Amino acid sequence: MTAQDLKASTESTVEQLEHEGDVAADFLEELLDIADIDGDLTLDVRQGRAYVSIEAEGEGLSLLSAPDTVQALQELTRLAVQSSTGSFSRLILDIGGSRDTRRRQLEALVDAAVAKLDDGATQASLPSMSSYERKLVHDIVSERGLVSESYGEGADRHTVISRH
Incomplete structure (x- = not known):
């Protein structure tokens, strides 16, 4: 196997990243429902990563957009994705423009x-x-x-x- 083949085999495809985003969105929607926070989720693939953004109006989301909270939620979401897909996730979570x-x-x-x-x-x-x-x-x-x-x-x- 050449170095190029190895690199290609370890990089996630757009379809895999979109699936990561879907799994993450399902997890986050459940979390928002539990917290009784209304939010709109946007999924994207950027620079070889799944990118999930949550936007909403009101106080609930502002509590979640603190940098430490975003980092913690991102790690939980990555774990949920990894549990579902069996693969490590480098997903990025943005809450209310926190990034x-x-x-x-x-x-x-x-x-x-x-x-x-x-x-x-x-x-x-x-x-x-x-x-x-x-x-x-x-x-x-x-x-x-x-x-x-x-x-x-x-x-x-x-x-x-x-x-x-």
Whole structure:
């Protein structure tokens, strides 16, 4: 088996990702029903991942859109998908625009780190964060023409930004 064959066999197809999204949507609809929260679910496939977005009006959804809560619900949803499909899921969950809000927060963190570099620091460390958030940080840093690397293990894994 060539490296290209191996890569193709490990990548999820669009149909598999759409199925992940359907399983996730069923799980989340049940969860919203239990919590008596009305929400509209949107399913998509983006950058090789199933992406599920929940939008609703009212107070109920705002309680669920806190970053730690979204992360916890995403992990529960991934486990539900894995239990149903037998495959690991890299599904992304967005609740009430929480992912856009978190990206803006990460941009502010990167901007503060860049200010430290502008003040003469050779590097600036960011707090520990999830792999998805670190990926966003790496993208933001790259957009700003800087370099970033992740260090540490598990829950302590964090990103360090430098000019070179």
